[in-house]
Amino acid sequence: MPARKSDVIGRIREEAQGVYRRIRRREKPQMKLPIRALSNVTYRPKAGHFQLRGRHKVRTLTVGTVKTFAQTLKMLAMSKDLVGTGRHSTKREAYYQAYNWGEAAFGGQDESDTVMDDVEAMLGVNREQLHFRADEHGGEVAGELIVLDRDRRTGRRIEIDCTAFGSGAYSVPTVVEELGFRTKAKFILAVETKGMFERLVEENFFDRWHCILVSMGGVPSRACRRFIRRLADARKLAVYVFTDGDPYGYFNIYRTLKVGSGNAAHLNEFFCVPQARFLGVTPDDIVEYELPTHPLKEVDKKRALDAMKNDPFIRHYKVWQRAVEKMMQMGVRVEQQALAKHGLEFVANTYLPKKLANVKAFLP
Amino acid sequence: MPARKSDVIGRIREEAQGVYRRIRRREKPQMKLPIRALSNVTYRPKAGHFQLRGRHKVRTLTVGTVKTFAQTLKMLAMSKDLVGTGRHSTKREAYYQAYNWGEAAFGGQDESDTVMDDVEAMLGVNREQLHFRADEHGGEVAGELIVLDRDRRTGRRIEIDCTAFGSGAYSVPTVVEELGFRTKAKFILAVETKGMFERLVEENFFDRWHCILVSMGGVPSRACRRFIRRLADARKLAVYVFTDGDPYGYFNIYRTLKVGSGNAAHLNEFFCVPQARFLGVTPDDIVEYELPTHPLKEVDKKRALDAMKNDPFIRHYKVWQRAVEKMMQMGVRVEQQALAKHGLEFVANTYLPKKLANVKAFLP
Numbered sequence: 001m002p003a004r005k006s007d008v009i010g011r012i013r014e015e016a017q018g019v020y021r022r023i024r025r026r027e028k029p030q031m032k033l034p035i036r037a038l039s040n041v042t043y044r045p046k047a048g049h050f051q052l053r054g055r056h057k058v059r060t061l062t063v064g065t066v067k068t069f070a071q072t073l074k075m076l077a078m079s080k081d082l083v084g085t086g087r088h089s090t091k092r093e094a095y096y097q098a099y100n101w102g103e104a105a106f107g108g109q110d111e112s113d114t115v116m117d118d119v120e121a122m123l124g125v126n127r128e129q130l131h132f133r134a135d136e137h138g139g140e141v142a143g144e145l146i147v148l149d150r151d152r153r154t155g156r157r158i159e160i161d162c163t164a165f166g167s168g169a170y171s172v173p174t175v176v177e178e179l180g181f182r183t184k185a186k187f188i189l190a191v192e193t194k195g196m197f198e199r200l201v202e203e204n205f206f207d208r209w210h211c212i213l214v215s216m217g218g219v220p221s222r223a224c225r226r227f228i229r230r231l232a233d234a235r236k237l238a239v240y241v242f243t244d245g246d247p248y249g250y251f252n253i254y255r256t257l258k259v260g261s262g263n264a265a266h267l268n269e270f271f272c273v274p275q276a277r278f279l280g281v282t283p284d285d286i287v288e289y290e291l292p293t294h295p296l297k298e299v300d301k302k303r304a305l306d307a308m309k310n311d312p313f314i315r316h317y318k319v320w321q322r323a324v325e326k327m328m329q330m331g332v333r334v335e336q337q338a339l340a341k342h343g344l345e346f347v348a349n350t351y352l353p354k355k356l357a358n359v360k361a362f363l364p
Numbered sequence: 365m366p367a368r369k370s371d372v373i374g375r376i377r378e379e380a381q382g383v384y385r386r387i388r389r390r391e392k393p394q395m396k397l398p399i400r401a402l403s404n405v406t407y408r409p410k411a412g413h414f415q416l417r418g419r420h421k422v423r424t425l426t427v428g429t430v431k432t433f434a435q436t437l438k439m440l441a442m443s444k445d446l447v448g449t450g451r452h453s454t455k456r457e458a459y460y461q462a463y464n465w466g467e468a469a470f471g472g473q474d475e476s477d478t479v480m481d482d483v484e485a486m487l488g489v490n491r492e493q494l495h496f497r498a499d500e501h502g503g504e505v506a507g508e509l510i511v512l513d514r515d516r517r518t519g520r521r522i523e524i525d526c527t528a529f530g531s532g533a534y535s536v537p538t539v540v541e542e543l544g545f546r547t548k549a550k551f552i553l554a555v556e557t558k559g560m561f562e563r564l565v566e567e568n569f570f571d572r573w574h575c576i577l578v579s580m581g582g583v584p585s586r587a588c589r590r591f592i593r594r595l596a597d598a599r600k601l602a603v604y605v606f607t608d609g610d611p612y613g614y615f616n617i618y619r620t621l622k623v624g625s626g627n628a629a630h631l632n633e634f635f636c637v638p639q640a641r642f643l644g645v646t647p648d649d650i651v652e653y654e655l656p657t658h659p660l661k662e663v664d665k666k667r668a669l670d671a672m673k674n675d676p677f678i679r680h681y682k683v684w685q686r687a688v689e690k691m692m693q694m695g696v697r698v699e700q701q702a703l704a705k706h707g708l709e710f711v712a713n714t715y716l717p718k719k720l721a722n723v724k725a726f727l728p
Contacts, residue, residue: 087566090559093704099656100705135559135701137501137581140535149530153571158530166513166522167543171504171535174562179531195454195499198538202451207517217501292463337499340457341464 005083008130011123012080019073031059031072033122045316048274049260070104071115072122079119082131088175090135091116091127126270128175128226138172138223140197140215143206145231148180162212167201169215174223181234183212189352190214190228190276192243192253196336196347203348209356212237219252225271228257232275239273240362242352245281246296246333247303250324251311254278259313278363279355283326286334289351292341293332304328317364369447372494375487376444383437395423395436397486409680412638413623434468435479436486443483446495452539454499455480455491490634492539492590502536502587504561504579507570509595512544526576531565533579538587545598547576553716554578554592554640556607556617560700560711567712573720576601583616589635592621596639603637604726606716609645610660610697611667614688615675618642623677642727643719647690650698653715656705657696668692681728 019029034040035055044051061069078097082089089097095112098105106112120127127133141147147160147170159182162170173179189211191197197215200206206213212231216224232239241257243249258276260268286293296304304324307314314320327333339347355362383393397420398404404417425433442461446453453461459476462469470476484491491497505511511524511534523546526534537543553575555561561579564570570577576595580588596603605621607613622640624632650657660668668688671678678684691697703711719726 087708088562089704089708090563090701092559092699092701093563093708096656096699096702096704097708133559133562135557137558138532147530147532149532151528151530152566153568158528160529160532164515164522165524165534166511166515167537167539168502168511168513168524169535169537170529171533173531173533174558175531193499194501194538195456195497198452198497199454199457202516204517292460335456335460337454337456338460340453340460344451344453344457344461 008083008123008125009080011125012076015076015122016073029061029069031069031122032056033059033118036117036121047269048258049268049272051268067104068115071098071101071106071112072118074098074101074104075112075115075119079130079132088131088133090133092135094132120267126222126226126267128177128222131175133174134222136174136221136223137217138174138176138221138227139217140169140171140194141212141227142169142197142201143212144183144185144210145212146182148182150178163206167198169197169201172223172227174221176223176227176230179227179230181231183231183235183237184210185212185235185237186210187238187240188212188214188228188232189279190216190220190239190241190257192216192218192249192336196242199337199344200348203345205348205352208348209352216253216257220257222267222271225257225273228276229271229273232273237275238359239276240279240356240359241276242279242336243281244333244335245283245285245327246335247300247307247324247327249281250278250320251303251307251314255307255311255313277359280351281334281336281338282363283323283330283334285351286330286332289339289342291334291338293330293334293338296327296331296333300333301328319363323363372447372487372489373444375489376440379440379486380437393425393433395433395486396420397423397482400481400485411633413632413636415632431468432479435462435465435470435476436482438462438465438468439476439479439483443494443496452495452497454497456499458496484631490586490590490631492541492586495539497538498586500538500585500587501581502538502540502585502591503581504533504535504558505576505591506533506561506565507576508547508549508574509576510546512546514542527570531562533561533565536587536591538585540587540591540594543591543594545595547595547599547601548574549576549599549601550574551602551604552576552578552592552596553643554580554584554603554605554621556580556582556613556700560606563701563708564712567709569712569716572712573716580617580621584621586631586635589621589637592640593635593637596637601639602723603640604643604720604723605640606643606700607645608697608699609647609649609691610699611664611671611688611691613645614642614684615667615671615678619671619675619677641723644715645698645700645702646727647687647694647698649715650694650696653703653706655698655702657694657698657702660691660695660697664697665692683727687727 022029034052040053040055095109141162145162151158194215241254243253257273260272386393398416399419404419408415459473505526509526515522558579605618607617621637624636
């Protein structure tokens with residue numbers, strides 16, 4: 001559940017008061033932050049994502065930390081303003097706004113991003129809840145869903161009917177924290193490419209199968225992952241993922257969507273979609289449907305070997321290991337659009353219906 | 365104006381009948397294609413885009429051309445089917461569908477793309493009119509615009525109100541040929557980044573200025589350019605372009621949007637937006653608003669020098685040359701989000717209003 005506006009401001013106040021109290025007591029002010037590193041991470045299959053182990057570092061105000069300390073406090077103040085006024089700032093805008101912080105100005109956006117990550121971890125919320133956003137696409141949606149948002153001009157509740165965009169789609173904003181949802185859909189189908197998304201829209205797939213189509217456009221952005229997660233949680237929907245049959249589709253797209261990524265472990269609880277299941281395209285599909293393939297590239301092989309060895313998620317699931325091994329033995333990758341070999345409508349009329357008849361067979 | 369469905373099918377029939385007639389007369393069948401190369405291109409300031417000079421090559425059926433010849437005819441047949449059934453095929457799907465063409469199958473998508481480009485040039489239509497599409501985003505839209513599309517299920521006309529998406533937006537489909545428009549907006553503001561787009565949505569900019577905001581997301585895709593062009597033509601709207609102040613923004617984004625690109629000259633008449641004018645960010649803005657800048661990178665300098673020397677568009681406009689020279693002298697680039705130095709609302713409350721008060725000063 002997203003933190004409420006008042007909660008976030010409350011958390012910021014708390015931190016600031018802690019600092020203030022120590023100063024009044026003539027003690028050195030401190031901030032306590034969880035350590036953000038893989039060494040402080042564990043994979044909990046039950047929670048469904050990487051989690052922080054709980055080790056912290058304490059940042060005390062000294063000559064050496066004074067600049068970062070000041071920046072962190074200023075960043076907290078900026079966030080409080082944003083939440084209060086209902087505005088959002090891109091990470092880039094935040095960096096530029098800090099141009100006026102005198103000696104506390106940042107040397108580059110990498111510095112302001114790090115402080116933002118610290119603030120996020122410190123408060124235990126995601127930066128979207130602090131009203132910071134990235135400059136990224138949020139994915140596209142079509143299907144049996146009504147998104148509840150507000151008209152900024154009137155403040156009135158508006159309903160966005162995602163069946164009513166014709167050949168177009170609803171473009172997900174970068175901050176989805178305050179969206180509501182109404183739906184009778186049976187599942188969410190998250191699709192790798194816009195090409196396949198538009199194919200399924202054209203085939204009336206969402207209408208025939210009572211589902212919600214999401215185009216991830218490659219590796220899903222935070223906004224896209226958060227949207228799917230919030231929607232799936234709120235409406236108790238199953239999430240099926242449909243990517244190319246290659247290491248990029250399996251690990252970079254599906255794995256990231258499902259369990260998150262290693263270097264953002266303090267955020268995975270917000271952004272992972274533990275209910276996701278992998279529909280295809282699988283190595284078995286290549287055989288069953290005699291699909292056109294391409295040889296695995298060196299980068300594919302490297303990615304697969306690396307995942308087999310180091311990825312705690314793949315290592316946890318035997319069936320995934322078998323799928324990856326089969327792919328390596330076959331030495332080929334397959335694209336979702338390869339199904340067009342059997343005609344454009346094949347994916348909607350044959351492939352997906354056959355898959356959906358046996359959801360239990362989906363990879364975890 | 366887009367060719368009508370029946371026109372496209374008519375053109376395909378015409379080509380096919382030409383081939384058929386020659387065969388019946390026991391002559392070698394032929395196809396006539398314009399030469400697609402910069403050497404066959406001229407810049408017509410009045411038309412507003414690069415144009416083909418009209419030189420053609422004739423492809424006659426021989427042992428050497430038999431495969432390409434067959435592929436071109438098959439591609440024409442595929443397009444006729446698509447137009448007839450109202451389906452669209454991605455370029456990738458087209459390549460895969462051709463897996464069943466026996467000896468005429470393609471060795472790779474580069475081959476099928478080339479044949480598609482040939483067909484496009486031969487018929488004098490764009491591939492979207494042939495119902496082929498790319499796998500790309502089409503940009504996002506918010507503002508005083510109603511898009512007219514059809515509900516695929518019922519065939520009924522639907523109206524998509526682009527003021528009604530809250531913090532989200534309308535995602536433009538990859539094929540926009542059959543969209544209609546209703547608007548009372550005064551202009552289109554095409555914006556480089558999604559970050560700035562969401563900033564302006566958040567500031568109610570389209571409401572206060574009666575305009576249509578388009579997020580191009582970097583270099584605008586064909587779909588995005590075609591959307592802006594069709595909308596601007598249909599409703600006689602001015603188009604203002606708001607990018608970063610760097611060679612990438614000036615040449616790769618603005619120049620491509622306005623006059624098209626060199627290697628697709630046979631298409632520029634469909635995809636360029638001659639009515640576009642450059643609002644900013646300009647080198648003059650850096651001085652006037654004391655904006656934070658970054659040093660030009662080597663690639664920036666190279667791009668600028670190259671444009672000054674070789675780009676027929678820049679060479680045509682003295683004011684553009686002066687702007688580029690000023691940038692080179694200052695040795696810096698500036699981002700549109702740098703305006704946030706003066707507060708998040710500065711761009712909507714001060715910068716853009718001041719600019720829009722003097723539209724004549726925009727770069728051509």
